[in-house]
Amino acid sequence: MDAISTSTLFIILGVLLVLSAFFSGSETGMMSVNPYRLKHLENENNSGAKRVSKLLKRPDRLIGLILIGNNLVNIAAATVTALIGQRLYGDLGLAIAPVALTLVVLIFAEVTPKTLAALYPERVAFPASIILNVLLKIFYPFVFLLNKVTNGLLSLMGVSPEKHRGNSLSAEELRTVVHEAGALIPEQHQNMLVGVLDLENVTVEDIMVPRNEILGIDFNDDWKDIMRQLGNAQHSRLLLYRDSIDDALGFIHPRDLVRLLLKEQLNKASLLRSVHEIYYIPEGTALNTQLLKFQSTKERIGLVVDEYGDIQGLVTLEDILEEVVGEFTTDVVEDSHEEIVKQPDGSYLIDGTINLRDLNRQMQLEFPTDGPKTLNGLLLEYLEEIPQGSLSVKLAGYPIEIIDVHDNMIKTVRLLLQR
Incomplete structure (x- = not known):
């Protein structure tokens, strides 16, 4: 050196x-x-x-x-x-x-x-x-x-x-990645991706139409009444039953009715023969599982049943897809009233039967969804009784005034957003 x-x-x-x-x-x-x-x-x-x-x-x-x-x-x-x-x-x-x-x-x-x-x-x-x-x-x-x-x-x-297995992501981690993508992924696409990830955490009873709201046709009615209901029906499929939904016969497709009308063969007997077999869905089925089952069975609609076989509600393929992409269809039939109506004083009048997940999504709220599925059910669980008149409570941090109670149900509430 x-x-x-x-x-x-x-x-x-x-x-x-x-x-x-x-x-x-x-x-x-x-x-x-x-x-x-x-x-x-x-x-x-x-x-x-x-x-x-x-x-x-x-x-x-x-x-x-x-x-x-x-x-x-x-x-x-x-x-x-x-x-x-x-x-x-x-x-x-x-x-x-x-x-x-x-x-x-x-x-x-x-x-x-x-x-x-x-x-x-x-x-x-x-x-x-x-x-x-x-x-x-x-x-x-x-x-x-x-x-x-x-x-x-x-x-x-x-x-x-x-x-060494390299890098892998759990569903929760992937959800975080999607949210953190920012401008790299449009907000609408982020919502769709998160919607797909959320399917495994949502069950059919979270999105089903409850049995008391299922629209159908009583096969035991007069033929004129049945025809009038068929003429006014706005849904793609109608449930046909005898006396009550518990005795359901099957679903009616409009194309079958048109075919029978063209052949001038529409009557009670032909109507009964044209019904499609009911597809039953076990209560508690996750939406991602049900989506795959709809795909494999080529079905688009089914009735949700509990452990005793009693009908609890109705679920369609469109209901599941809307969990991913949001509302993409417009019902021909408009409800006679809106589920959420804003008042001049800034409060909201809300239908007690509204689905909690829909309410949370539409108003950016945080009501718990791991128990009752409707606002009425959540309030009744909290109160542990059916209120006899107007009553004010604070639920999940939100001030709520019960306005209308009818048929053992809370029909209308007033919601204030000052938490």
């Missing part, structure tokens, strides 16, 4: 610091690359993404290579710094050399390159992977031996790098 000039030693030190910065930045850049964007670029045949992905498949080898290189470089830099310090300041130089090198390494070979790599991981990782691939071939025996030792220690802790 005595034959090497001081200026040459400074040049060598500079090169070693550059190499140290390379290894430090490469480590951060490789580990900071978005794995899902990396997979996307790999599928588009991006050569840099393919190299990085190959290296990341065995992170133990990659980290071993980087640490071997970084430690060799830093040890060499420490030796060169000590020589420079001794030549310039003697024993004092030997004492201050480690401190000076530590400061220089921290600033120029650690913090700066790692920060840059964390901000622009792809710009650092993709070109660095070319050099790392070459170095891995050169130092493979050392990396192999190092990995054997470290993997042996990891195996004692039950960790196997060979069986």
